[in-house]
Amino acid sequence: SAVISQKPSRDICQRGTSLTIQCQVDSQVTMMFWYRQQPGQSLTLIATANQGSEATYESGFVIDKFPISRPNLTFSTLTVSNMSPEDSSIYLCSVELLPGYGYTFGSGTRLTVV
């Protein structure tokens, strides 16, 4: 089965800095999704990334804070900018590998901002 690789798996960052998270899929996919999971909470969609167009952000998330790149059909990055402790979360990417088989998630990036 296809694999989603996400890195880094975890990081501890200073407030005010930025972190870029990478998501690599070993097959071509049209849409890639980025989610955030705050401590003890469920997953919330940040944005949808389509290759060749700007990402579509959900309510409460803005491009300046969470810029996304999607340079090709197998790769995407999410940057968490100007971080504060409130950004401490698990960030996950997701794709639909095959129609009718549901969505698969990367292993997640556990971010702690100090």
Add this chain to the structure above:
Amino acid sequence: GIQVEQSPPDLILQEGANSTLRCNFSDSVNNLQWFHQNPWGQLINLFYIPSGTKQNGRLSATTVATERYSLLYISSSQTTDSGVYFCAKNYGGSQGNLIFGKGTKLSVKP
């Protein structure tokens, strides 16, 4: 908006016991999935089940789309089953993202 509600929020089991987790949703379903998030945060896809029943080892799931609920059965639970179980459905149409319930936190004691 679309709602996904899970019950119970927390569940403690003795190893070997059986359990049933429930997921109610407010809209029609064309993608219903169950996930297990292990203590390390990894989200594992258990079932893609918009309707009907599926089984995988000690786990099985049933979705009754007409009544807008899904059930996840765990039999002969093991300590490795501990973690959070999420159900999620998508908006459908051109929106492919998933909406997650708040999860059921399962603790299996030896």
